[in-house]
Amino acid sequence: MSDPAQETELAQRLWTVRTKDDVQRLLEMAEQIYGSITTKPVGGRPNNSGIIRVSSDPMLAIVERITNAIDACLELKAKTINDSAPNPRDAARKWFHIPEGGLAKMDDGERRALAQNVFVTLEESGVAKRPTIVVTDAGVGIHPADFEDTILSLNASNKIQAPYTMGAFGQGGSATFGFSAATVIVSRLDASQLAGRHDLIGWTIVMERYDDASMKVPSWEFYLPANGSEVFALDPSYLTELAHGTRVSHVAYDAQRGAAAFTTGAWQLLNATLFDPILPFILGGNRRDVDPEWKEGHVPTRVITGTATRLSGEDVGGTQIELAHHDSVHIDLDDENGSVTLKYWVLTRPEGATAARDAARSYVDANTAVSMTLFGQRQDAMPRTWIKDKVRLPFLFKNMVVQIDADRLTMRAKRELFSSTRERATESDLKQRIYEEVADLLSNDEMLRHLNYQEKERLLRKSAEATNEKVRKRLARFVKTKLKNAQRQGEGGVAPGQGGTRSMPSGAPSSPRDISDEHLPNFPTSIKFDKRQVTVRQGRKTSVWVHVNAKNGYLPTHDEHLTLRWEPEPVAGQVRVASRSTLRGGKSSWQIAATGDASLGEYTLTAELVTPSGYLVDTLLVSVASPLPAPKENPSTEPETGPDVRWVRKDEWGDFEFTERSVGRVDEVEGATIIWVNRDYRLLEQALSGRSLTADAIQSRADRYQYPVACAIWFQNHEVKKLDAKVRPSPEYLEGELERIAEAVLLASDPDVALADESAPEDT
Numbered sequence: 001m002s003d004p005a006q007e008t009e010l011a012q013r014l015w016t017v018r019t020k021d022d023v024q025r026l027l028e029m030a031e032q033i034y035g036s037i038t039t040k041p042v043g044g045r046p047n048n049s050g051i052i053r054v055s056s057d058p059m060l061a062i063v064e065r066i067t068n069a070i071d072a073c074l075e076l077k078a079k080t081i082n083d084s085a086p087n088p089r090d091a092a093r094k095w096f097h098i099p100e101g102g103l104a105k106m107d108d109g110e111r112r113a114l115a116q117n118v119f120v121t122l123e124e125s126g127v128a129k130r131p132t133i134v135v136t137d138a139g140v141g142i143h144p145a146d147f148e149d150t151i152l153s154l155n156a157s158n159k160i161q162a163p164y165t166m167g168a169f170g171q172g173g174s175a176t177f178g179f180s181a182a183t184v185i186v187s188r189l190d191a192s193q194l195a196g197r198h199d200l201i202g203w204t205i206v207m208e209r210y211d212d213a214s215m216k217v218p219s220w221e222f223y224l225p226a227n228g229s230e231v232f233a234l235d236p237s238y239l240t241e242l243a244h245g246t247r248v249s250h251v252a253y254d255a256q257r258g259a260a261a262f263t264t265g266a267w268q269l270l271n272a273t274l275f276d277p278i279l280p281f282i283l284g285g286n287r288r289d290v291d292p293e294w295k296e297g298h299v300p301t302r303v304i305t306g307t308a309t310r311l312s313g314e315d316v317g318g319t320q321i322e323l324a325h326h327d328s329v330h331i332d333l334d335d336e337n338g339s340v341t342l343k344y345w346v347l348t349r350p351e352g353a354t355a356a357r358d359a360a361r362s363y364v365d366a367n368t369a370v371s372m373t374l375f376g377q378r379q380d381a382m383p384r385t386w387i388k389d390k391v392r393l394p395f396l397f398k399n400m401v402v403q404i405d406a407d408r409l410t411m412r413a414k415r416e417l418f419s420s421t422r423e424r425a426t427e428s429d430l431k432q433r434i435y436e437e438v439a440d441l442l443s444n445d446e447m448l449r450h451l452n453y454q455e456k457e458r459l460l461r462k463s464a465e466a467t468n469e470k471v472r473k474r475l476a477r478f479v480k481t482k483l484k485n486a487q488r489q490g491e492g493g494v495a496p497g498q499g500g501t502r503s504m505p506s507g508a509p510s511s512p513r514d515i516s517d518e519h520l521p522n523f524p525t526s527i528k529f530d531k532r533q534v535t536v537r538q539g540r541k542t543s544v545w546v547h548v549n550a551k552n553g554y555l556p557t558h559d560e561h562l563t564l565r566w567e568p569e570p571v572a573g574q575v576r577v578a579s580r581s582t583l584r585g586g587k588s589s590w591q592i593a594a595t596g597d598a599s600l601g602e603y604t605l606t607a608e609l610v611t612p613s614g615y616l617v618d619t620l621l622v623s624v625a626s627p628l629p630a631p632k633e634n635p636s637t638e639p640e641t642g643p644d645v646r647w648v649r650k651d652e653w654g655d656f657e658f659t660e661r662s663v664g665r666v667d668e669v670e671g672a673t674i675i676w677v678n679r680d681y682r683l684l685e686q687a688l689s690g691r692s693l694t695a696d697a698i699q700s701r702a703d704r705y706q707y708p709v710a711c712a713i714w715f716q717n718h719e720v721k722k723l724d725a726k727v728r729p730s731p732e733y734l735e736g737e738l739e740r741i742a743e744a745v746l747l748a749s750d751p752d753v754a755l756a757d758e759s760a761p762e763d764t
Contacts, residue, residue, distance in 0.1 A: 004238075006033055011238035014186050014203055017249050019126045023182040023205060030223065034232060039221035042174065042206060043154030049217040051154050053178040058254045059266075060423055061175035062120075063273050065135045065248060067377055068151075068173045069118045070279050071165040072139020072246060078164055079140060080192050088375045089407055091164035092278040100557065103280055103305045104312035111280045115303045118281035122266060125252040130181070131285075133255065136247040142187040143194070144202030144233045151185060151246070152204070152222055152231075166278075166375050173248070177220045181252035182207045188236060190244035201239055204231040267302055272364050275403055276308035276376035306376060307363050308403060311345045321359045324348045324399070325447045325512075329581045329589075330556055331437050334573045337430060338410040342438050342579075343403040346396065346451055358657065360384070363401050372404040372425060372434075379406070379418050380425035382435070385731075389721060390439040393448060394667035395455035398657070404438060441579060441591075444543070447512040456669060459655060460646070471707045475643050478711050479673070482718065515585035517552045524550035525613045533621040537628065539596035541578055544620065546588045546607065555583040563608040574598035575624060577605070594624045644672065645710050647679035660685075663709060663738035666717040675710045683739075687746050704749045705742075712741045 010029050017023060030037050042048050055061045071088075077095040078084060085091035092098045096114060099105035106114075117138045125132040142150050154174055177183055183206040191199060210218035224231045236242070255266070267283055284301040310316075316323040325346040332339045347359035360369065369384030387397035409417065417425050425431050442448060530545040548555060555562060564577055578593035592605070602623050609616040648656055648664070656665065660682040667674045678684070684705060688698050716738065720728060729737075 007234065007238050011201075011234060014184065014234075015239060015241060015247070017184045017251060018123050018132045020181050020252060021126075023184065023207075023251055026184070026205060027223065030232060034225040036226035037223055038226040039209065039223055040148075042152050042177065042220045042222055044148070045154060046219050047217070048154060048220055049178075052174055052220050055175040055178070055423065057423055058176075058179040059269055060273060061173075061179060062133055062135075062250070062253070062255075063270070063377065065173035065176050065250075066118065066120060066270070066274070066281060067166045069135055069137035069139060069246070070277070070281070071162075072137045072141070073117045073279065074139075074164050075162065076138075076140040076190055076244070078162070080190070084162075085164040087407065088164055088166050088278045096279060098278070102276065103309045108303070111305055112282075112303050115280040115282045117279065120270075120281060120283050120304075122255070122283075122285040125181075127181075127252045129255065130252040131255055133250045133253045134247065135250075136245065138243070138245040140193060141189040141244045141246055142202060143189040143197055144200050144230045145197070146189075147185070147187075147202055147204060147222075147231045151187070151248075152206070166377060176248075176250055176253070177206050177208075179254040180206075180250040184249040184251065185246070186239070186242065186248075187246040188239075188242050188244050199236055200233040201236050201242060202231050202233055267304070268363075270304050271307050271310060272368060272371070273378050274304065274306050274376055275371050275373045275378050276306045276405070277304070278376055280305045307371075307401065308343070308376075310363060311347075311401060315362075316347065319350065320353050320355045321362065322348050322350045324451055327445065327447070327582055327584065328556075329441050329579050330559075331434075331441070331579045332576060333409075333413070333430075333433070333437075334576070336410065337413040339408045340434060341405040341408070342441060343405060344442065345401045346399050346448065347401065348399055348451075358398055358654075360399055360401055369397070369400060370402040370404070370438075372406055374406050374409075374414065374418060380431070382725075386435075386725070387442070390435075391442045391448075392669060393442070393452045394669050395459065396448060396452040399451075399455075402438070402442070404434065406434075437579070440541075450512045452669065456667075456674075460644075460674075462652060462655070471703055471710070472643070472645060474707055475645060475675075475710055475714075479643060479714060482715065513585055513587065515552065517550075517585060520549055520551055520586055521613075522551055522554075523612045524548045524554065524609065524616060525611075527607055527609050527616040528618050529607075529620040531620070533623065534592060535623045535625050536575070536592050536594045537625050538594050538598050538600075539627060541591045541593045543589055543591050546580075546590050547586055548583055548588065548609070549586050550583065552584045553582055555588055556580065558609075558611075561610040563610075565606045565608070567604045567606070570603060571599065575603055575622060592622055598624050600624050600626065643710075643714065644674045645706065646674060646676050647706075648676050650680040653678075653680075661739060662735065663742045664713045666714050668717075673714070675713055677706055677710055677713070681742065683743055683746055687750070701750065705745055708745045709738075709742050712738065712745075 006029065010026070010033060013022060013026055013029070017026060027037070043051065045051070055064075074088060074091050074095070078091070081095070083095070085094050093100070103111055119134075119136045121134045122131040123134060151173070184203070185206065186201060186203045188199075188201045189197075204222045204224060206220055206222045208218045209221050222231065266285070270283060281304050282301050283304050311323070311326075315321070323345060326344070328341055328343040330339060330341050347363070349355065349359055364371070366385075367383045368378070368381040370382035370386055371378045372380035384397045384400065387400055387402070388394050391397070393400070406414070406417070413430060416428055416430050419426050526547070526549055528547045530547060534542050534544050536542040566575065570576065574595045575598050576593055577590055579589075579591040581589040602621060605620045605622055607618055607620075643666075648658060653659065653662070656662070656676060658678050660680070662678050663681055664675065664677040667676070679702070684702070687705070688701060693701070716734060720734065
């Protein structure tokens with residue numbers, strides 16, 4: 001070994017490594033201190049590229065490293081007190097005193113104190129858009145002898161016997177190796193776990209090796225002394241900053257979306273990806289080139305608590321964002337699959353807000369408005385267009401954030417549903433079933449329908465420029481012809497109480513119920529079904545309100561005191577309570593489901609609730625009946641008046657997410673179709689800006705443009721709706737297609753019009 005001065009410098013460089021030059025200097029010092037050095041493939045596999053490069057999203061890979069850090073903190077608690085827990089969420093509540101309501105129930109000081117256990121920073125690497133991302137935890141740590149079997153292993157079963165950790169379903173932090181110019185790992189095992197071994201700090205460097213003469217694909221290898229079987233070791237006295245835990249420095253990391261200022265890009269992305277984390281953590285940054293808060297020697301920090309906590313706290317309810325609606329529903333799948341919990345929020349801009357109307361973008365991007373999470377980490381996502389198309393909320397979909405909490409799925413269901421990359425859930429019958437259940441519940445939420453109607457009316461009032469009657473009638477004939485053999489939108493379902501999705505009423509939905517609870521006691525004195533009897537058809541569901549006179553959220557918070565009994569007991573869950581919404585305003589909506597092979601007859605459902613006020617009970621008679629005959633398919637037509645076509649002017653673009661390149665869009669809801677056409681679309685504006693044009697000529701040219709373009713907008717929407725989400729063209733392609741049509745229409749209507757002069761934006 002070398003002298004103390006060299007080891008002191010080595011330790012300092014290990015702690016502050018930021019650039020590729022820093023890594024090279026570490027390797028040089030390793031040779032000076034340890035003698036000859038060599039490499040071994042990560043996971044003991046020379047062909048490890050396929051495993052390490054399994055992830056396509058570098059920031060989701062970093063999330064794996066963060067969850068590993070959280071797992072290390074849980075593992076330290078489990079080992080030091082010799083305890084266990086059935087899952088990570090329960091472990092956090094048990095060992096870190098997280099309240100039942102999660103991080104949202106803690107104050108800022110409590111969250112920040114707890115977050116000190118995991119620290120993530122974005123630092124300068126000398127390479128633009130490739131920051132060095134450092135993840136440091138105060139967890140159990142790793143002994144040098146254990147590196148190969150833990151942090152340097154691939155597809156190992158290190159956490160299978162630790163149900164309180166999150167890593168069992170993920171590929172692990174090894175995916176980050178493929179996005180780093182080099183990865184420097186430093187770790188120290190907690191003293192309580194040494195079991196007679198020497199207290200040492202272990203460290204190594206992981207880098208890609210590729211020889212195009214002898215290798216088809218690259219391999220990732222780690223460095224160690226040539227004369228030893230373990231990674232490099234260092235006396236802890238040289239690195240007092242690391243009492244125990246692990247520090248992983250991803251040098252020049254290909255962050256892509258996370259390369260922006262940490263206060264906006266990475267902060268929002270990590271909150272959305274770790275939607276409801278079991279433990280908070282710190283995010284800091286000191287990037288001179290992108291961070292507006294950069295100061296010499298200053299590392300600003302923020303606490304990551306997850307989007308669910310943000311939506312439940314001070315982020316909403318101010319002058320810029322209002323929480324218009326929030327609810328949660330427990331969905332019981334069956335004994336084989338367990339259950340999920342649906343949570344959803346509607347965000348709006350209050351009158352007088354100076355920010356853009358798209359309030360949901362402050363929390364999730366357009367492609368991840370619907371998140372399926374496992375112990376708070378996003379495992380799957382749907383774009384907000386899914387809300388528009390599947391839930392039929394075309395005016396509200398931009399305002400919604402939806403979470404599907406899958407913590408309570410069975411282990412069998414989790415194995416079927418979740419992939420190792422956690423980027424997308426596995427396509428399966430279970431995944432399809434969960435999303436169908438969610439869509440059904442959202443579409444039947446009276447408050448959502450009411451807010452959707454309000455937003456539609458607001459836009460119609462704001463858009464005073466409707467089309468002329470001649471264009472409207474022509475559009476009606478066009479649409480009627482195209483839909484001649486199609487089933488009418490909204491028909492083919494069944495009435496409420498028979499288990500199908502409700503058909504939307506054509507008029508304004510009824511006013512939403514009062515959900516205030518000021519008049520309600522903390523503990524209920526009664527439980528009562530609002531009906532004495534309901535009928536559910538085989539293979540369908542029906543809904544019933546349950547009245548419990550208690551504060552909002554009493555159920556499901558006190559679900560352990562609620563018992564549901566059936567008499568006679570249905571066979572294998574053929575009749576069951578499929579979902580229960582959170583108690584609000586003294587009411588909870590329950591769905592009763594019957595399988596397609598459920599035995600016909602009558603069942604009694606008894607709900608028993610044990611409270612400080614006493615033992616509460618009520619019963620509901622459930623009749624299982626045969627399905628109704630399939631409804632006849634009627635030719636689909638729009639109302640005789642035709643679709644409602646509206647011009648959208650530039651000052652209204654914010655409501656529709658239009659730009660100068662937007663041609664238009666179509667919304668279908670409650671038996672009506674509205675086609676919005678951008679009156680200030682850049683090429684149309686050029687075509688109508690000629691000095692010689694009179695007011696009548698401008699109007700005539702606009703009408704000639706509006707009819708075929710409105711037809712194209714409607715027709716594109718009609719055809720795209722039929723496509724499976726996996727094969728749908730991207731929104732960018734569809735917008736480009738409409739631009740090409742709009743340009744062709746303008747040229748055809750007046751070949752002499754100038755659409756591409758030198759001052760006009762160049763087409764792409």
